[in-house]
Amino acid sequence: MTINLNRPRRWLRAATHRPTMTPRFELLLQQLTTAAKTSIGFPAATDIDYRPLGPLLGVLLNNLGDPWTDGLQPMHAKGIERDLLDYFAQLFRAPLGWTGYVTSGGTEGNHYGLWLGRTRLPNAVAFHSAAAHYSVAKAEHLLGLPSVTVATLPNGEIDYADLQRQAGQWRSRPAIVTATIGTTMTEAVDDVRRIHQALDAAGVTHRYVHSDAALAGVPLAVTANRPAFDLADGADSISISGHKFFGTPLVCGVVLARRGPDDLPAAIRYTGAPDTSISGSRNGLGAVMLAYALDTLGTSGLSDRTHRARDVATYACRRLQHLGWSHWRNPGAFTVMLREPPDAVRTRWRLPSTAGWSHLICMPGVTIRQIDEFADELGEHRSATRP
Numbered sequence: 001m002t003i004n005l006n007r008p009r010r011w012l013r014a015a016t017h018r019p020t021m022t023p024r025f026e027l028l029l030q031q032l033t034t035a036a037k038t039s040i041g042f043p044a045a046t047d048i049d050y051r052p053l054g055p056l057l058g059v060l061l062n063n064l065g066d067p068w069t070d071g072l073q074p075m076h077a078k079g080i081e082r083d084l085l086d087y088f089a090q091l092f093r094a095p096l097g098w099t100g101y102v103t104s105g106g107t108e109g110n111h112y113g114l115w116l117g118r119t120r121l122p123n124a125v126a127f128h129s130a131a132a133h134y135s136v137a138k139a140e141h142l143l144g145l146p147s148v149t150v151a152t153l154p155n156g157e158i159d160y161a162d163l164q165r166q167a168g169q170w171r172s173r174p175a176i177v178t179a180t181i182g183t184t185m186t187e188a189v190d191d192v193r194r195i196h197q198a199l200d201a202a203g204v205t206h207r208y209v210h211s212d213a214a215l216a217g218v219p220l221a222v223t224a225n226r227p228a229f230d231l232a233d234g235a236d237s238i239s240i241s242g243h244k245f246f247g248t249p250l251v252c253g254v255v256l257a258r259r260g261p262d263d264l265p266a267a268i269r270y271t272g273a274p275d276t277s278i279s280g281s282r283n284g285l286g287a288v289m290l291a292y293a294l295d296t297l298g299t300s301g302l303s304d305r306t307h308r309a310r311d312v313a314t315y316a317c318r319r320l321q322h323l324g325w326s327h328w329r330n331p332g333a334f335t336v337m338l339r340e341p342p343d344a345v346r347t348r349w350r351l352p353s354t355a356g357w358s359h360l361i362c363m364p365g366v367t368i369r370q371i372d373e374f375a376d377e378l379g380e381h382r383s384a385t386r387p
Helices: 008-017 023-036 051-058 078-091 106-120 134-142 160-168 192-202 217-221 284-323 343-348 368-385
Strands: 099-103 125-129 147-150 175-180 207-212 237-241 253-257 335-339 357-361
Touching: 051 284, 078 099, 078 253, 078 284, 099 106, 099 284, 106 134, 106 175, 106 207, 106 237, 106 253, 125 134, 125 160, 134 147, 147 160, 160 175, 160 192, 175 192, 192 207, 217 237, 217 284, 284 335, 284 368, 343 368
Parallel strands: 125 147, 125 175, 175 207, 207 237
Antiparallel strands: 099 253, 237 253, 335 357
16 A cells, blocks of 8 residues: 555545554554564564553654753653663663663664774774674774674684684784674673683783673673673673563663763754764653663563573473474573574574574563474474474
């Protein structure tokens, strides 16, 4: 269906007087609802109901410019954003003087972190692992940073020996290193302290470390004996995605840094606020949705969700073991790696695959029933293909 631009007034009247969705959007909702039943290959939680925030869809929430300055434009939720940032600053153990904002997603968070690194170390060389998110290499390219890809260990974690070797070849220049806290395929976690040790051994004095914690940052932060990944462990900045662990129906994220740029730009006369973010205009609904999740659950609720999701991942491993299907899992991960299933199974359950391996991700909201249905279907295809 296309909108007839020659008759906009009739279309606007219909939209104004009909609070229900038109058939094309009803069809979209039906398609998405059906797809969600077998969507276990991509990280998006589904256990938080954001529909009580529906009335806010009737107003514009533009968190324009710096979150710490309200500015002239009144239709914003910067007060909620500031409360949200305070919470994450405590969660990720930010020092005094920290800064940050609510982003459009993990890609912008990575871009902002690497931009801060380049601002402080303009002659730096950027390093990231072969398992880093594709947005890291894109941000390095956009920022004009020389880029070096570091090998990974079998579990997907960065190879610290290779980082030391490659950084040593560039020891005369500063290093900007992206640590991946939950790799895309295996949910491996790079150790920030070991990254610093590798740079020390390579003779690199000046460095900046950004933690891309899009998926695993919050679950790890509410876990006892958490690995070294946050601002207290030596990261200079950290970013997360809101639509993954929190399952916000609007793509968003958060980025925090130990400190912002040395020179804060002056307020833009038109907006009344400094332009300290990459995107400028920012969707205030992202901050509202994340704050709603935190108000509803609290830290204890986030911890409970984490443990339940890991229990489902443990159960998935038991089902695969019972089938005799090769699989493995990084410690504490929601992600379960398994030998690539038949095409029909892999396609129906939307499982990404590489080098003969696929994965499923037991995000909060994935149920035992879904895992059973998947395992039963996998078992049926296996039986059907046996001689």
